[in-house]
Amino acid sequence: MSARIEAGALRDFAAAILQAAGTGEADARAWAETLVWANLRGVDSHGVLRIPRYLELIGTGAINPKPRMAMRMQAGAIGLLDADQAPGPVAMNRAMDEAIAIARRLHLGWVVARDITHAGAVGHFALRAAEQGMAGLVMTASGPLMAWPGSAGAVVSTNPLAIAIPAGTRPPLLLDMSTAAVALGKIMAAKDAGTPIPEGWGVDAAGQPTQDPAKVATLLPMAGPKGAGLSLMIECLASLAAGNPLISLALRGAGAKEGPRMNGLAIALDIAAFGEPGAFTAEVDALASAVAAVPASGATPVLLPGDRGGAVMARRLREGITLPDGTWKRLSASAAGLGVALPGLLSS
Template sequence: MAPPDVVRLAAPALQALARDIFVAVGVGADDAALWAETLVWANLRGVDSHGVLRIPRYLELIAQGGIHPRPAMRLLKAAGAIALLDADRAPGPVAMARAMEEAIAAARRVHVGWCVARDITHAGAVGHFALRAAAAGMAGLVMTASIPLMAWPGSRRAVVSTNPIAIAIPAGRHPPLLLDMATAKVALGKIMSARQTGAPIPPDWGIDAEGAPTTDATAVATLLPMAGPKGAGLSLMIECLASLAAGNPVIAPALAGAPGTAKGGTAMNGVAIALDLAAFGDPAGFVQSVDALAEAVAAQPKAAGTDALLLPGERGDAELARRRRSGIPLPAGVWKQLTAAATRLGVSLPAPLEG
C-alpha cells in the first residue's frame, strides 16, 4: 500500500512533538513550549508555511550555532515608552514574545510601549505576538526585518526582505481583528511549502536567477514585492524601524557584500509595539465600536460567488476551529522529516489520526 499523501495529527500531539524535539537539542523547557506553541498556532490557522515544516531548518541552525538554544537575552535600555532588547540569537518566537512583554509593560506605565529587539532569529507567524497585546486590551503591532530576499521594482536580484507586519485590535463579541502579512506577494514559507509538495506557483510570486518570472518553486531565486513599489517601500521602512533603530543594519551591509552572521544564521531584528487604548477613553466603548465596524462590513452586499465578507483574521479563525476538530494535515514529506528528527533525537512520535 502506498504511503498517504497527508498525515493528520491532533494539535496537542503535534505541539508536544515539536516541544520535545526542541528540548532534545538543548532548548529550555519553557522556551521550547513557547516555540512549539507558535509553530502549531500557525498550522492551526492554515499558515503551514510558518508551521512545523520549519523545524528541520531550525535544528540545522541550532547545530551550526545560528540559533542559540539557551540565549542570554539582555535588556540594553528601558526609558519611558521604549526598550531595546539584545536577543542573543534566541529562537525568534522566544525573542519576540519577550519584546511584546516589554512593550505591554511600558504601555501599562505610560500608555504606549515600543520594544526593538536586535539579533533575533526567524520569528514565525508574527501575528501570534500582536495578539498578546490584544489579549491585554491593547492594540498590538509587530514587525521583523531580515536579509535581502525580495526584488526591488526593476531589480534583477534580492534587494530588500519580505519583512512581515502584523496588527491586532481587541474586540468584544467579535474575535480580535488580526492583519498578518508579508511585504512580498507571498511569504518565503509558501515557496518552501510548494517545493515540499512539488506544486506549481503563480508567475507573480518570484523570479529566477535571470530575473524572469517562474512557476517552478525550485527555480525561484528572488521573491516579488506585494503591490510593487508599495510592498518594497514598506519593507524598506521596516528595516529602518527595526534594524537601524536597533543599531544592527541588515540590508545595506548585505548589499555591500558584507559576510552574513557566523555559523549559518542571518541578521534579523524585530519591533513589538503595544498601545493602551484605554488612554483615549472608555475601553468598553472601543471594543463595542470594533464589533459595530466588523458587523457593518460583514453586512454589506456580496458580489456573485462570494459566500461572506471576511474581516482580517476571520479566515484563520475559521480554519483554526476546523483543525482543532479534525487535526492538522501534514504533507508526507514534512512528516517524514519530523519522524527522522524525532527518531534521531530519541523523541517519541505521536500516533496520526485515522481517516
C-alpha cells in the same frame, strides 16, 4: 501520503524535538506553540515544516537555544531588547511582554529586539497585546530575499507586519502580512507538497518568472514599489533603530545575504487611554458588523482580517492538522536523529 495529527499532540511533539536539540523546556514549548498556532490557522508555511531548518541553525550556532536575553536600554516608552540570537518566537514573546508592561505604565510600549532569529507567524505576538486589551503591532526584519522594482536580484526582505485590534464580543481583528507577494514559507510548503506556485510569486536565478517552487531564487514584492518601500521602512524601524543594520551591510558585501540574523519590533498601545473602558471595543464590533454586512459579490461571504484564519483554526482543532508527506518525512527523520518518539496519528 500525508499525516493527520491532533494539535496538542503536534505541539508536544514539536516541543520535544526542540528540547532534545538543546532548547530549554519552557522556551521549547513557547516555540512549538507559535509554530502549531500557524498550522492551526492554515499558515502551514510558518508551521512545523520549519523545524528541520531550525535544527540545522541550532547545530551551526546561528540560533542560540539557551539565550541570555536582557533589556539593554529603556527611555520613556522605548526599550531595546538584546535577544542574544534566541529562537525568534521566544525573543518576540519577550519583546511584546516588555512592551505591554511599559504600556501599562505609560500607555505606549515600543520595544526593539536586536539579534533575534526567524520569528514565524508574527500575528501570534500582536495578539498577545490584544488579549490584554491593547492594540499590538509587530514587525521583523531580515537580510535580502526580495527584489526591488527594477533590480536584477534580491535587495530588501519579505519583512512582515502584523496588527491586532481588541474587540468586544467578537475575536480581535488581526492583519498578518508579508511585504512580498507571498511569504517564502509558502514556496517551501508548495515544494513539500509537490505543487506549482502561481505566477508573480518569484523569479528564477535568471530573473525570469517561474511557477516551479524549486527554481525560485528571488521573491517579488507585494504591489511592486509599495511592498518594497514598506519593507525598507521596517528595516529602518527594526534594524537601524537597533543599531544592527542588515540590508546595507549585505548589499555592500559586508554581511550574509541570507541567514537567520534578524531584528524585531513590538508595540503595545493602551487603547483605554483614549476614552471610556469598553467604548473602543464596542466600536470595533460595530465596524466589523458593518463591513461583514456588505453584500458579497459572489458565494464567499465578506470576511474581516483574521476571520479566515479563525475559521480554519476551529476546523483544525476539531479535525486535526494535516501535514504533507514531505513535511512529515523530514520531521520524522529529525525526531529519529534526536531520539524523540513519533506521536500517534489520527485515522484517515
